[in-house]
Amino acid sequence: MNLDGQEKIVKDANKTIRNYQNPIIDDRIRQWKSGERKEMEDLTDVLITLKDKLINQPELLAKATEEIDRVVGKERLVEESDIGSLNYVKACARESFRLHPMSPFNVPHVATQDTTVAGYFIPKGSHAMLSRYGLGRNPKAWADPLRYDPERHLKDGVEVVLTEHDLRFISFSTGRRGCVAALLGTCMTTMLLARLIQCFTWSPPGNARGIDLTEKEDELVLVSPLTATAVPRLAPHLYPTITN
Numbered sequence: 001m002n003l004d005g006q007e008k009i010v011k012d013a014n015k016t017i018r019n020y021q022n023p024i025i026d027d028r029i030r031q032w033k034s035g036e037r038k039e040m041e042d043l044t045d046v047l048i049t050l051k052d053k054l055i056n057q058p059e060l061l062a063k064a065t066e067e068i069d070r071v072v073g074k075e076r077l078v079e080e081s082d083i084g085s086l087n088y089v090k091a092c093a094r095e096s097f098r099l100h101p102m103s104p105f106n107v108p109h110v111a112t113q114d115t116t117v118a119g120y121f122i123p124k125g126s127h128a129m130l131s132r133y134g135l136g137r138n139p140k141a142w143a144d145p146l147r148y149d150p151e152r153h154l155k156d157g158v159e160v161v162l163t164e165h166d167l168r169f170i171s172f173s174t175g176r177r178g179c180v181a182a183l184l185g186t187c188m189t190t191m192l193l194a195r196l197i198q199c200f201t202w203s204p205p206g207n208a209r210g211i212d213l214t215e216k217e218d219e220l221v222l223v224s225p226l227t228a229t230a231v232p233r234l235a236p237h238l239y240p241t242i243t244n
C-alpha cells in the first residue's frame with residue numbers, strides 16, 4: 001500500500017538511516033573478522049553473528065515430531081482437540097511469530113488525544129506505528145534474541161498460547177483494535193504447523209547441508225527462496241486426495 005505517497009517518504013528515511021549506520025556496521029564487521037572484537041556489546045554485534053546462530057537445528061524438529069507422535073500417534077491426523085496438548089509445537093510457532101513477523105510494523109493508528117506511553121509524550125493526531133521486528137528482537141526483553149529457541153516459551157504446567165500479554169512481541173496486537181480472532185488464528189497456525197510436521201519428514205533439498213535463512217537487508221523475507229524436501233511419513237490412506 002502506498003497511501004498518500006508514504007512509500008517514497010519511508011524509502012528516503014531508510015536511505016538517510018543507512019547512510020549513517022552502514023559505515024558503523026562495516027567497521028564492526030571488520031573488527032569481528034580481524035579478531036579485534038571478541039565480546040558482543042550491543043545489537044549491532046548480535047546482528048552480525050545472526051548468520052552463525054540461525055543454523056538449522058534438526059534436534060528442535062525432532063522434538064516437535066516426537067511430541068506429535070506421543071500425543072496423536074501415526075494412525076490419525078492431528079485434530080483441533082489435540083492443540084491443548086501440543087505445547088512444544090505451539091512454542092515453535094510462538095518463537096517464529098516473535099522472530100519472524102510477516103510485516104515489520106503493525107497497521108498505523110492515530111492518537112485521538114494527547115497521551116504519554118512509557119515516558120514518551122505522544123501528541124493528539126500522531127501516527128503511531130509499532131515495530132513488531134524491534135519488539136520481538138529486543139535484547140532488553142529477550143535473552144539471546146536472535147536465537148530460535150522454542151524452549152524459552154515453555155514453563156512447567158503452563159499451556160503455551162500464541163498471544164503475548166506482556167507485549168514483548170505483538171503478533172495479534174492488543175486493546176480495542178487488537179485481533180478479534182486470536183484464538184482462531186492460533187488454531188489455524190498450530191494445525192498447519194502440526195500437520196506439516198506430522199505428515200512429512202523435512203530435509204534440506206538435494207545435497208545441501210542446511211537451508212539458507214539469511215534475510216534480505218531491507219525486508220523480512222529470505223534472500224533465497226525457501227525450498228525443502230518433504231517425504232510422507234504416514235500411511236498413504238491418511239493423506240486426503242484431490243478428486244475432481
Ligand code: HEM
Pocket residue numbers: 106107170171172173176177178179180181182184185186189
Ligand atoms: C495468525 C493469524 C492472525 C494474526 C497474526 C492476526 C493479527 C492481527 C493484528 C495484528 C490485528 C490488529 C491490526 C491493527 O493494529 O489494527 C488484527 C486485527 C483483526 N483481525 Fe487478525 N490476525 C490473525 C488471524 C485472524 C483471523 C483468522 C481473523 C478472522 C477470521 C482475524 C480477524 C481480525 C479482525 C476483524 C481484525 C480487526 C479488529 C478491529 O480493528 O476491531 N484475524 N489481526
